[in-house]
Amino acid sequence: MVPVSHMLFFSTALFFIGVYGLLTRRNMIALLMSIELMLNSVNINFVVFNKYLWPGQLDGVFFSIFIIAIAAAEAAVAIAIVINLYRSHLSVDVDDAAELKY
Amino acid sequence: MWTDILLLMRTEMMLILIIFLLLFWKLGGGGRVQIVQAVVNGGLVLALLLGFVLSDSGELFGHMFRTNDLLRLEKNMLVLAALLVSLLASQWVAAHRHAMEFYLLMISTLLGMCFMLSSANLLMFYLGLELASIPLAAMVNFDLQRKQSAEAAFKMIVSSAFASGILLFGISWLYGTTGTVDFDSLATALTGSPLQVLGVVAVLAGFGFKMSAVPFHLWTADVYEGAPVPVTAYLSVLSKSAILFVFVSVLYTVFGSMQQVWYIVICVLAIGSMLVGNLFAMRQQNMKRFLAFSSIAQVGFILVGVCGVNATSSAAVVFFLLVYLFSNLGAFAIVQHISQSTGKETIDDYRGLARANPALAWLLAIALFSLAGIPPTAGFFGKFFLLLAGAGKGTWFLIIVAALNMIVSLYYYLRVVKAMFMETQASRTGGLCGRYFHHGFVWRCLRVYFQPHASVEALLLILLFHAVWLSIKIILLKN
Numbered sequence: 059m060v061p062v063s064h065m066l067f068f069s070t071a072l073f074f075i076g077v078y079g080l081l082t083r084r085n086m087i088a089l090l091m092s093i094e095l096m097l098n099s100v101n102i103n104f105v106v107f108n109k110y111l112w113p114g115q116l117d118g119v120f121f122s123i124f125i126i127a128i129a130a131a132e133a134a135v136a137i138a139i140v141i142n143l144y145r146s147h148l149s150v151d152v153d154d155a156a157e158l159k160y
Numbered sequence: 161m162w163t164d165i166l167l168l169m170r171t172e173m174m175l176i177l178i179i180f181l182l183l184f185w186k187l188g189g190g191g192r193v194q195i196v197q198a199v200v201n202g203g204l205v206l207a208l209l210l211g212f213v214l215s216d217s218g219e220l221f222g223h224m225f226r227t228n229d230l231l232r233l234e235k236n237m238l239v240l241a242a243l244l245v246s247l248l249a250s251q252w253v254a255a256h257r258h259a260m261e262f263y264l265l266m267i268s269t270l271l272g273m274c275f276m277l278s279s280a281n282l283l284m285f286y287l288g289l290e291l292a293s294i295p296l297a298a299m300v301n302f303d304l305q306r307k308q309s310a311e312a313a314f315k316m317i318v319s320s321a322f323a324s325g326i327l328l329f330g331i332s333w334l335y336g337t338t339g340t341v342d343f344d345s346l347a348t349a350l351t352g353s354p355l356q357v358l359g360v361v362a363v364l365a366g367f368g369f370k371m372s373a374v375p376f377h378l379w380t381a382d383v384y385e386g387a388p389v390p391v392t393a394y395l396s397v398l399s400k401s402a403i404l405f406v407f408v409s410v411l412y413t414v415f416g417s418m419q420q421v422w423y424i425v426i427c428v429l430a431i432g433s434m435l436v437g438n439l440f441a442m443r444q445q446n447m448k449r450f451l452a453f454s455s456i457a458q459v460g461f462i463l464v465g466v467c468g469v470n471a472t473s474s475a476a477v478v479f480f481l482l483v484y485l486f487s488n489l490g491a492f493a494i495v496q497h498i499s500q501s502t503g504k505e506t507i508d509d510y511r512g513l514a515r516a517n518p519a520l521a522w523l524l525a526i527a528l529f530s531l532a533g534i535p536p537t538a539g540f541f542g543k544f545f546l547l548l549a550g551a552g553k554g555t556w557f558l559i560i561v562a563a564l565n566m567i568v569s570l571y572y573y574l575r576v577v578k579a580m581f582m583e584t585q586a587s588r589t590g591g592l593c594g595r596y597f598h599h600g601f602v603w604r605c606l607r608v609y610f611q612p613h614a615s616v617e618a619l620l621l622i623l624l625f626h627a628v629w630l631s632i633k634i635i636l637l638k639n
Contacts, residue, residue, distance in 0.1 A: 073329055080322060089318055096325035103332035112339035121283055121341065125328060128290045135294050136317045139301055143310040155311040158382040 065106040072099035086140050086150045090133060097129045168218050168227050171235050172278075174207035175271045182264050193259045197250055200263045204243040211236040219280065223342060226280040234405045234478065235274050241398050241485050242270050248493045249390030251500055262302060265295040266394070273402035282331050282341040285406065286324070289370070292399060293320045299394070300387040312386025319369060319379035327366025333359035343414050350417050357421055364425055367410075370403045373463065374432035377456050381440070384452035389499050392448055393492035396455045401481045404459075408466055408474050419469065426467050427558055433460030434565040441572045445506045447495050450572070451488070454531060457569060458484060464562045465546035473549035480542035487530035487539055494524045507576055512585040521580045532573040533566055 076095030083089055101122040108118030140150060147154050166173060178200060185191060217228035246266065253259045272291025279285035297320065301313035335341055337356050338349035350356055365376065372380040384392045415422060437457030444450040465476045497520065499505050514521035530539035543566065551559050 073325075076325070080318075086314065093318070093321045093325060096322070097328065100325065100328040100332050103329070104335065107332065107336035107339075111336060115339075117283075117339075117341050118335060121286075121331075121335070124283060124287060128287070128294075132290070132294055132317070132321055135298055136314075136321070139297060139310060139313045139317060142301060142304065143314055146305075146307045146310055155307075155314065157308050158311055158315075158386050 062106060062110040065102065065110075069099045069102040069106065072096075072102070084152050086143070086152060089152070090136050090140075094129060094133070097125055101125055164218065165220060167214070167216060168220055169225070170210045171207050171232075171239065172271060172274050174203065174210055175267055175274065178203040178207075178267050179264060179271065182260055182267070186260050186264070190260055193254045196260055196263065197246070197253070200267070201243060201246055204239055204246065208236060208239045208243065211239060223344070224281050224284050225275075225278050227278050230478070231277050234277055234401075237478075237482055237485060238270060238273055238277075238398055238402060241401070241489065242266065242394075244489050244493075245390055245394045245398070248393065248489070248496050252388065252390055252496070256302070258302075262299065265299050268295045269293075269299070269394075270398070273398065276402060276406055279406075280343050282334075282343070282346075285410075286328065286331070289327075289403075290324065292402060293324075293370070296320075296391075296395065296399060299391045300383060302391060303388050306386075308386035309388065312383045315379050315386075316383045323366045323369030323376070326362050326369070330359040330362025330364075330366060333362070343410070347414050347416060350415065352418050352421065356418070360415055360418055360421055361425070364422060367403065367407050368429060371400055371407065371459055372456055373429045373459050374436040374456065377433070377436065380456060381449050381452040384455075385446055385449045387448075389448065389492060389496040392451070393489055393496070396451065396492070397485050397488050400455065400459070401485065404462060404477065404481060408477050411466065412469065412474065423467065423469070423553075426463055427555065430460050430463035430467060430558065431561050433457065433463060434562060435460075438565055438568045438572070441569070442575075444572075445508065447505050447507060447510075447576075450507065450576070451491060451495070454569070454572070455488070457565065458531070460565070461543060461546055461562060464550040464558055466550075467555065467558060468549035468552040470549065470552050472545075472552060476542075476545035476549040480546050483530065483538040483542040487527045487537070490527035491524060491531065494520050494527070507579055510576060510579045511583040513580040515584070525577050525580065528573045528576055532570050534570075 073096055076092045076099065079092030079095065080089055083092060104118040104122040104125070108116065112118065143155060144150055149155075181199065181203075182196070185196070190196075211232055215229050215232065217226075219226045246263070249262075253262050256262065269292045272288045272293070272295075274288075276285055276288030276292055279288055294317070297313050297317035300316050301309055303309035331341070333355050334346065334350075337353060337359065338346055340346055340349060368376040369379075384395065387395065411422065411426075434457050437453050437455075437460055441450055441453035441457060444453060462477055462480060465473045465480065467473075468476075495505070498509075502509070510524075513524075526537065530537035533539045533543040547559055547562055550562065
């Protein structure tokens with residue numbers, strides 16, 4: 059059986075890859091993908107904790123199911139916004155959508 | 161069981177009823193916008209009345225949902241604020257193609273806030289938070305033709321998704337180290353081990369994003385400027401109040417045993433928010449951006465009160481947010497009125513407003529005085545109670561910084577008042593004066609009180625004075 063520390067190392071790495079992608083990518087779709095990475099790493103955390111450490115109740119599994127459902131809803135709204143933004147800006151690059159500044 | 165659900169969840173049930181009504185109405189082809197507005201406003205009034213009739217407390221669904229008198233008061237405040245936003249948005253929504261969808265999204269976020277307030281479980285809290293923030297991004301995008309609106313909506317949804325990602329990361333570590341997501345069991349299971357500290361800090365960062373405390377405030381000004389004015393009002397009053405209510409209760413009850421971890425974090429957030437909010441508010445020209453930075457500074461003052469960690473501080477936070485609700489919505493009502501009738505939003509456009517349109521200028525001045533915390537208004541008592549609560553711990557440095565910041569904030573609030581009362585419009589054509597100048601004062605007042613949304617402003621004024629009176633009464637009772 060894979061030890062729990064390997065799993066946690068994997069999920070934490072995935073989370074920070076997501077954060078790094080969110081801070082460096084310039085494409086809006088790539089930003090949404092980075093957010094999905096972050097949320098999925100949290101899902102792995104919940105499932106691992108539930109299976110290895112607290113197998114009595116299903117709290118963690120339920121939490122991850124709800125996270126998956128809400129991530130889908132979030133992606134739906136975000137992509138609708140990106141489509142609307144593409145119609146007016148004709149681009150999905152973050153640098154082209156820079157009208158609001160200090 | 162069923163009567164319990166109906167009684168304890170009556171505010172939520174009423175909101176769900178409005179949502180379903182609107183959905184089926186939309187499916188059936190929709191109706192005239194005025195009738196939709198009347199139904200939504202009537203439903204909100206009914207929800208407010210239902211919230212006031214009985215006082216009860218209890219739990220539902222195996223300790224997922226709880227309610228008590230304080231939560232009911234907070235929910236009533238939110239419903240009242242939503243009603244006021246719906247009234248001040250009425251003219252703008254009536255001209256929009258998708259009026260019904262606007263109300264659907266608005267009531268959905270309100271429902272999410274109510275569930276978030278009533279949550280007794282981190283899962284329920286997360287669901288309520290997302291229900292309160294995902295439809296908001298769609299509301300920010302509601303000026304479909306304007307480029308800024310789409311940009312603001314994208315910034316909003318990315319930063320709110322990032323914030324929930326961090327929040328969930330923290331929650332997952334809390335779950336991993338304690339094995340529970342229930343608030344009461346978490347409070348007893350937290351021991352302060354390093355992993356739990358990581359979890360608490362990540363959860364605090366997520367909260368900081370949602371309530372736009374410095375250094376997590378970068379999305380706020382852009383989103384507030386890009387969004388339509390009623391949505392900005394909604395963001396700055398409702399979603400901010402809801403998250404602050406939950407923040408205080410989670411901090412005090414769930415993380416109560418880890419106070420030495422978060423106390424210094426909250427102090428730093430408070431000082432940073434006050435300083436950055438005030439300094440940036442000084443250099444803003446756009447009214448919406450100006451109010452955005454002012455609301456960041458107000459969050460700093462609220463966090464000073466939160467630092468007090470006693471019963472007075474949670475009462476002071478609720479009272480301050482009640483006052484903030486009226487004064488901020490009053491300011492936004494006037495910004496919306498002027499932006500709707502002339503399309504102007506910068507401070508320079510407000511020059512000479514007092515001569516052209518005294519009623520509006522006085523209302524805006526009173527709202528700004530209340531935000532600044534000048535004595536006869538209720539805002540003064542709100543800030544006074546907050547500082548009093550913050551002083552309870554004896555961190556005098558924090559209180560001194562807050563007091564100095566209150567003086568600094570006078571500068572930029574009075575800048576708008578000065579523009580309205582002491583400066584004259586350079587060119588009268590195209591300015592605010594041009595349209596109203598020829599009407600006499602009496603005629604103008606009459607017109608103000610016969611416009612549907614201007615009566616909202618009158619209502620706000622009355623309520624503001626009511627709040628002043630209330631605070632004086634509280635002081636008399638205390639002594």
